[in-house]
Amino acid sequence: MKLQNSLILREYLRPQVLPTTWCPGCGLGIIMSAIAQAVHFRGLDKDKVAMVSGIGCTGRMSGYVDFNTLHTTHGRAPAFATGLKLARPEMTVIVVMGDGDSMSIGGNHLVHAMRRNLGLTAIVVNNSVYGLTGGQSSPTTPVGGRTTTARSGSFERPMNLEVLARAAGAAFFARATVNHTAGLTKMIERALGVSGFAMVEVISNCHVLYGKMNELGDAAEMMQSMDRTTRRINPVLLRRAERPLRLTWPGAPSWSVDAPPLEGIAEDDRTPRGVIFERKGSVDFGQRYYAMLEEIKARREK
Amino acid sequence: MTSIVRGIYQINVYKELCKACGLCVAWCPQDVLAADAEGYPITPHLAQCINCKLCERHCPDFAIEVIPPEVEVADVQSILHAR
Numbered sequence: 567m568k569l570q571n572s573l574i575l576r577e578y579l580r581p582q583v584l585p586t587t588w589c590p591g592c593g594l595g596i597i598m599s600a601i602a603q604a605v606h607f608r609g610l611d612k613d614k615v616a617m618v619s620g621i622g623c624t625g626r627m628s629g630y631v632d633f634n635t636l637h638t639t640h641g642r643a644p645a646f647a648t649g650l651k652l653a654r655p656e657m658t659v660i661v662v663m664g665d666g667d668s669m670s671i672g673g674n675h676l677v678h679a680m681r682r683n684l685g686l687t688a689i690v691v692n693n694s695v696y697g698l699t700g701g702q703s704s705p706t707t708p709v710g711g712r713t714t715t716a717r718s719g720s721f722e723r724p725m726n727l728e729v730l731a732r733a734a735g736a737a738f739f740a741r742a743t744v745n746h747t748a749g750l751t752k753m754i755e756r757a758l759g760v761s762g763f764a765m766v767e768v769i770s771n772c773h774v775l776y777g778k779m780n781e782l783g784d785a786a787e788m789m790q791s792m793d794r795t796t797r798r799i800n801p802v803l804l805r806r807a808e809r810p811l812r813l814t815w816p817g818a819p820s821w822s823v824d825a826p827p828l829e830g831i832a833e834d835d836r837t838p839r840g841v842i843f844e845r846k847g848s849v850d851f852g853q854r855y856y857a858m859l860e861e862i863k864a865r866r867e868k
Numbered sequence: 869m870t871s872i873v874r875g876i877y878q879i880n881v882y883k884e885l886c887k888a889c890g891l892c893v894a895w896c897p898q899d900v901l902a903a904d905a906e907g908y909p910i911t912p913h914l915a916q917c918i919n920c921k922l923c924e925r926h927c928p929d930f931a932i933e934v935i936p937p938e939v940e941v942a943d944v945q946s947i948l949h950a951r
Contacts, residue, residue, distance in 0.1 A: 568921045568924060568925060570924075570933055570935070570939065570940070570941050570942075571924055571927065571930045571931075571932065571933045572880075572930075572933055572941045572942040572943075572944045572947075573940065573941065573942055574930060575930050575942065575944060575947055576942040576947055579930070581947045581948055581950075584885060584929075584930070584948075585884070585885050585887060585929055585931075586928075586929065588928065590887035590888060590889035591887075591889035591890070591891055591928065592928055593928065594928065595927070595928025595929050595930070596925070596926060596927075596928050598928075599925075599927075599928075599930065744926075747925040747926060748925070784890070785889055785890070785891060786890060786891050786894030786895070789891070789926070790894075
């Protein structure tokens with residue numbers, strides 16, 4: 567299923583500010599389309615959806631979508647979103663961050679948002695580089711990747727968001743790419759229905775800065791190379807969100823939270839994509855917060 | 869299995885939004901789309917379209933649309949001119 571582009575334009579975008587300022591071929595537009603479709607297929611009222619974004623190329627997304635939007639300070643989008651979600655628990659809050667925004671500048675906000683496990687949907691767009699400021703190394707630049715600040719190749723180990731999310735206590739983590747657009751839409755759609763902190767990491771392309779410096783080709787070549795650098799771990803990937811989802815199948819390697827994740831996978835250096843883990847039945851911060859408020863109220867009345 | 873039907877689909881390209889990035893042309897599996905001299909997509913072989921929507925899914929600028937018959941679409945020109 568694909569919602570017609572003209573209907574996305576009419577219902578979910580602000581046509582007066584289009585076309586976007588992103589470079590031709592940037593994957594951010596594909597992600598924006600996927601978010602709009604996920605909200606549509608979830609059947610959410612767009613006036614009950616809020617998008618919070620930080621700074622960077624990704625941060626500009628909140629200017630283009632016709633939800634309630636907040637364009638906040640660098641890296642602090644999860645902090646603003648926490649306040650918004652506590653004040654308006656009925657709202658669906660989507661936090662959109664880039665890799666530098668979420669993992670270096672806003673690293674601690676992200677970790678603590680995951681630790682609180684508040685019902686936010688975080689979409690982290692990972693393009694391995696600081697795009698807006700001119701192609702500096704980001705926390706996810708691969709070893710050997712050339713950037714403006716690492717002319718002969720980055721030697722730092724890149725951050726693994728999947729392991730971080732697992733350790734910090736997020737309820738849901740999925741990884742998608744801009745090449746596999748149907749899966750991207752469905753993963754965001756699933757993440758919107760999770761009661762705790764749901765995160766979707768989207769591998770995107772920066773062909774203008776990172777691709778040019780590393781001779782990875784144009785936008786289409788970079789996107790098509792994601793077929794080779796990632797592998798799908800859920801063959802039965804995702805159905806429509808209202809149906810119950812089976813994450814494992816008979817004989818499959820276990821990706822549940824309790825099992826060690828990397829056994830037997832280590833020889834395959836391709837990045838897994840799909841729903842990596844989901845913690846069912848975890849109590850989110852909002853539920854505990856409102857229970858505490860009720861308790862205090864009852865104690866005062868006594 | 870649904871059989872593949874050709875020749876009933878229409879493709880609209882909205883030039884006000886298109887940035888000529890070439891993604892739609894790169895993904896088209898049936899060579900329906902081609903790039904003109906400026907890089908904008910044109911549809912020289914429209915009859916071959918099979919409605920896979922790979923161009924529409926990969927368009928970052930909402931500038932191309934495959935329209936099957938009897939599907940609701942919005943008038944993009946009026947949306948863009950109303951701004």
